[in-house]
Structure formats: structure tokens, C-alpha cells
Amino acid sequence: MPTTGARVEVRNLTKRFGGFTAVDDLSFNVEPGRITGFLGPNGAGKTTSLRMLLGLVRQSAGTATIDGQTYRELDRPLTVVGSALEATNFHPGRSGRDHLRVLAATIGAPDSRVDELLELTGIPAAARKNAGGYSMGMRQRLGLAAALIGDPRLLVLDEPANGLDPEGIRWLRGFLRHLADEGRTVLISSHMLQEVEQTVDDVVIIANGKLIKEGTVGDLRGAATSIVRTTDTESLIGALRVADVEAVVREDGGVVAQTEDLRLIGDVALRAGVPIHELRPLAADLEQLFFSLTEGTNRNLGDAENQPAPVMTDAVDGHEGANL
Template sequence: MTTATTTRAGLIEVTGLTKRFGTFTAVDDLSFTVEPGRITGFLGPNGAGKTTTLRMLLGLIRPTSGTATIGGHPYVDLPHPLSSVGAALEATNFHPGRSGRDHLLVLADTADVPASRVDELLELTGIPAAARKRAGGYSMGMRQRLGLAAALLADPEVLVLDEPANGLDPEGIRWLRGFLRHLSGQGKTILVSSHLLREVEQTVDDVVIIANGRLVRSGPMAGLRGTPGALVQTSDPAALAGALRVADVTSTVAEDGSLVADTTDLRLVGDVALRAGLPVYGLAPRTADLEALFFELTEGTNRNLGAGAAGSPAVPLERDAMTGEEGANE
């Protein structure tokens, strides 16, 4: 990779990232990239090491080894960190007795951002009516929106969100999808962590899936869906396969007796079956069960949950050398 690429503003690069808390390895030789103008889902079961990775990316925890950079620089070396990266790792990072608007005004003053930006973000995130109420009384969904507004105050190039859909109702999740898509359309780099593939599959462009602190899959979301095709139910799959072959369409017979044709042209499959005199009981696009694939990729004992996994000893928590915080399982 060229120097011009690695220093491109907004590009996130994680290379050989490892974090150990004593004898416990929370993140293990993890490498991936997050491209500007795209939404990347950072996925894995609870305890996979997602939050620990994000904390290292944001300079909150010192890596044992490896690097995590934004635009070619570690977070601590960014010349203008607030306008480079906006992050929302918790939905409780505010004073409960302070109103949502006052919370943002304090942050805006610290970041030298005009108060007008606060009101603009309250509108964008859909909480203007609650802005003058105490944030301690907010629902989880409202807290998520407040956290997102705080992350966007300085109009950063990169947005890092940890489980942003937690607490949102279906309408809120739909709003979040559209809002993130709008931001990525502006060229922003967006990294969103989640433990649910189904929650993000309609939103993200790329995925990074980890389990037990290790990378298990990364790449475009479309790659998880497999090769598109058609699923056909008929009385004689072998005969239909032969007829489709004449039409230059390859196919295979699945274990359940259905025929999987390598084409997305359902009309063609139906016409071939009609000409061959074969009844069709079912004809539909073939789509991958992404949730099943996610569990398949991450199955097995989750060592990072310690006592939560059968037969596994509890993992002792140790304080990080940089922050003094105890190591989190996540």
C-alpha cells in the first residue's frame, strides 16, 4: 500500500492489533481497513473484543502491540482530533442533571464550535423537543441520539459508533439507517459496531467480523450474500437442470431436492420449465441466511465471556497501563 493511500484523510487502518490484560488476550493480531465514504459494520458476538478495539483506535487504551491509525496517524497524534473523529461509545456519558442542549453546549464550547451548531444537530437527530429536559430522564433511544449529536459537533471526517441502535424502536432504527447513509454520502468514514448482523445488514457497505478477538471475515457486505441465483421447486429437478443447461444456465440439486439455478432471471427459468412441460411449485430468488452465516462464522466457545461460557474460568480484570481502567470483556 502506498504512502499516499495510508495517509488519506478518513482512512482507518488496524494492523496486527493486540491487547492483553495480564494473561488474557482480548484482541489478537487484528488487521482491517475502513474506507472513507462507506459504512463498515464491526460485528461479533458479545465479548468478541469490539469495544476494546474501538478504545485502542481512539487512544483510550494502549495496545500491547500493533497499530490503529486514522488518516495515517494514531488518534493521540491527530492535529485536530475533534474535527477528525467523532465517537459515541456509551449512551451514559453526560451529567444526568443537565439538559441535553446544555450538555452539547458545554462540549461545543470545549471544541470551539458555535452554539448554532448545537441547535442544528438537535434538529438533525430528532430531539429538539427534549433538548431542555434533564438528560437523566431520557430513554435509552434518546440517549443514543444525544450521543450521536455530541459525536457530530465538530463535523468530523470519521464517525465511530458502538452499538448505536441499542434502545431504539423500529422507527428509530430506520431513521438511524437513513441518517448514517446520508453521512456516508458526504464522504465520511463510518465504523459501527454491533453483535447483530440482521440489525446492520440493510445499512452497511462492508463488514469486519471478529470472534474471540480475532478476525474471521472482512470485505463487502455483498460478499456475505453469496452468488445470486434462483431457487426452484419442481417434480423432476434433474430434467429441469438438463433443460436449463440447453439455455446456458447451470444448476445444482440441493439436499432438499430443490434446484438452485445460477441466474437471477426468474422469468427465464419459468419459461424453460414451461417448454419442458415441468410443473413449478415454487420459484424465488436465492438469498443467503445472513444471520445463520454469522453464527456459523462465530460459533464455538466465547473465551472472552469467561464464566459465561460453560467450563471456562472467569477472566480476571486488570487495569490498563494508559488509563487505569480495568480490561473490559467486550
């Protein structure tokens, strides 16, 4: 049965730690049925923003809502939001299965739900071992299983690929895509665009706590282009312009044509009698673009961004924060 995802709206979100502003007037949306990458260099304010969304840190200004409600206003929040902000928030002497059973008991879920998630995340063989002996990759999978215990409509993950081997990363991509295809909302943070560019649909890039860019991965890539190499660049460029295709010569002598239609370029070159030595799509270097957008913005947060999430002393009715 399709699941209706929860829409996240962040508006003018700000967090100050004394005289330091960790998150500065941040606004963006996260849409249902899509995977959104929340990206930025280390210390950009990503984790602090997620903690405010999940009710673990009180904002200085602005709002962060889930279907129009703050986390603390949600009825049975674990059935709406599942989160994993760190892969160490479990009792090291407790088995992975028992860790999940405790979480399941808080929302009245049966043990069969625990067994289902152990199978789904690929850790049934390790389920009876103490979680303190898990590898980082196994801890990530246990954290993901914990986030899914309430069958939530929104999944929030902080650096979920940390500690995963290439096979695990491939599995994670497919698993998150499956959740989004069911209609759920998936929000994942990372400081490396390369880790998530094959996974996400949308990106929100921040630096120094401020929004740098928001849009689809396609928007980030820009217009589709192709690279052509020939010994007669002037004739090729002229022929392409007659065919309404703009083209320019790069410093290395390659011709960049403003189209991804390789057949069109080949036909134009053939009619013009221009030899072609190379013809291929020119993929945007998203990693380089990411670094250019955030270059020089990294900062030393001291203790602000990297402190464990505080427990809010005025929380009531089980709304003290997300299931980390």
C-alpha cells in the first residue's frame, strides 16, 4: 500500500550558541516521495539543523515543521518520523534485537516487526550479538532499523553511508529509493556530494549555517552538453550554429556543444565533412561544483556543532526528541 510522506518546511531557522550563530536564517522544503540530500562541509550546521527539526535543540528563531507541526506537537511521533543521527546510541551490552524490542515496546509494535526489520536491513545473523561489538557498518544498519520501527512517513538520516563498504553503500541506495518510491519522505545529510549524488533527487546545500543552493540534482548539473574533438574546430562550430546548436572551444581544444544529442552532432559533422576524433556527453563535475560553492566556508565550531544532543528538560508525554 502506498505511503503518504510527510512534508518538511524549514523557515528562517536560526540557532545561536552564545555569540556564535550555528544556523543562520535557513529556509528550505523537503518533499514527499523524494530523497533530499542535505549537504555542506563539516561544521556547516547540518546536524544542528536536524536536531532542531527533531526537537532535540531549541531554535533561537524560525520554525521547522513536519506536515505543519513541530516534532513535539506530533501525536505518536515515532510513527511519523524515524531518525538516526548517530550510530552509537544504544546499550553496548544489549543485543541488536533487544535494542529494537525496547523501541518497539514504546509504541506497542509486536516482536514480529523487529524480526521484519532485521531481515530488511540485512543483520539477522548479528541480531543476538551485543551491539557494542558491531562494526560501524552494522551499527548503521541497526540505526536504520531503529529509525523504521514505527513505519514512519519521514526518515531523517545523518551521514548514513559512514562505515559502509561499497556493497553496503549500493544496498543503502536501493533501500532508500525503495522507501521514497513507496511515497515516504527521505532526508539524508552528508558532507560529501559524491556519496549521495547517485541517490538523491533534490539537494539543499548549506555553509556557515546559511543556504547556498537548493534544487534538483538536474538543476545542479545544469544544461546538458557534449564534448567533441576534431582537427577543424572552426568548421564544426559554424556547422553546429547553422543547426541551431551553440558551441565554444575549451582551453584544451575540445568543442563543447550545448546539446546531448550525439546523433545530431555526428550528422552535422558528416554533412560538413569534418572529421570527429571524440564525441561523448559532457557530465558535470558535481563534486567540483560542490567544492566551488562551499570553498572557504568551513569553520571551527568549537563545541557548538559537535556536542551530543541535549535532553530538553521541559519535554512531556514522550516528546523529548527523536528515536536516535
